[in-house]
Amino acid sequence: MTEPVISLHEVSVRYATGRETVTALDKASMDVLPASSTAIVGRSGSGKSTLISVLSLLRSPASGSVRALGREIGHLSDSDLSRLRSTLVGTVFQSFHLDPTFSAADNVMLPWYFGSGGSRRVARARALEVLEVLGIADLARRLPGEMSGGQRQRVAIARALFTAPPLLIADEPTGNLDEDTALQVSDALYALPGTVGSAVVVVTHDTQVAKRAERCISITRGTLNYHDAVKPGARGEGV
Numbered sequence: 001m002t003e004p005v006i007s008l009h010e011v012s013v014r015y016a017t018g019r020e021t022v023t024a025l026d027k028a029s030m031d032v033l034p035a036s037s038t039a040i041v042g043r044s045g046s047g048k049s050t051l052i053s054v055l056s057l058l059r060s061p062a063s064g065s066v067r068a069l070g071r072e073i074g075h076l077s078d079s080d081l082s083r084l085r086s087t088l089v090g091t092v093f094q095s096f097h098l099d100p101t102f103s104a105a106d107n108v109m110l111p112w113y114f115g116s117g118g119s120r121r122v123a124r125a126r127a128l129e130v131l132e133v134l135g136i137a138d139l140a141r142r143l144p145g146e147m148s149g150g151q152r153q154r155v156a157i158a159r160a161l162f163t164a165p166p167l168l169i170a171d172e173p174t175g176n177l178d179e180d181t182a183l184q185v186s187d188a189l190y191a192l193p194g195t196v197g198s199a200v201v202v203v204t205h206d207t208q209v210a211k212r213a214e215r216c217i218s219i220t221r222g223t224l225n226y227h228d229a230v231k232p233g234a235r236g237e238g239v
């Protein structure tokens with residue numbers, strides 16, 4: 001059986017407010033298999049951001065277990081958890097988060113500027129390689145202000161891939177794009193399991209974008225509902 005990149009087993013997350021406790025995730029179980037694509041949909045307040053924060057190893061659950069790259073995160077020190085996080089996951093956001101003064105290639109190399117290691121020459125070659133995967137190597141020298149929204153989001157996706165993470169999480173990646181561009185960018189994301197082998201998890205409000213993933217999970221008040229999918233444990237497969 002293939003080991004999931006990350007696996008959640010009956011994970012619950014609660015927030016204590018002044019008067020009440022909100023259950024944002026309620027016994028959520030899901031497996032993200034290597035080189036798979038998953039869409040997560042749900043109304044505002046259903047628990048999507050909370051689920052992403054658990055999948056990104058940014059939030060530890062109140063109960064349940066999380067296993068990432070074969071390790072139970074509950075057993076890890078803060079520094080081991082932080083190392084595991086930086087190995088595991090690349091993230092893409094709705095509003096791109098590019099540095100407007102950096103070229104596309106330099107934006108993709110940001111992990112190197114922040115100390116991911118190796119020589120500048122190798123980092124630049126890697127940046128060009130991932131820009132090529134996204135079909136925009138010819139834009140390597142352009143500034144973000146000289147690109148379309150779809151091109152900027154491709155740069156942001158390339159940056160998330162720079163360190164070759166086994167898991168790429170995209171939070172409303174098409175929210176700032178028109179309909180056609182949204183579908184092109186989502187197709188580029190969903191191609192990544194086949195081209196670079198990363199598993200892709202996309203949170204989206206857009207049903208057309210969600211439909212293009214191999215699997216779709218909807219969240220209702222913290223409960224996961226599986227569509228076109230096999231529940232964890234059934235036939236030994238993931239979601």
Ligand SMILES: Nc1ncnc2c1ncn2[C@@H]1O[C@H](COP(=O)(O)OP(=O)(O)OP(=O)(O)O)[C@@H](O)[C@H]1O
Nearest residue numbers: 015017022024042043044045046047048049050051
């Ligand atoms: N820091 C917090 N303190 C208290 N309650 C919180 C906190 N963060 C989230 N919640 C509550 O937890 C539930 C899930 O919130 P979450 O942000 O995960 O939803 P979401 O689906 O991402 O929403 P949106 O689409 O609006 O971003 C909601 O009821 C929300 O009010």
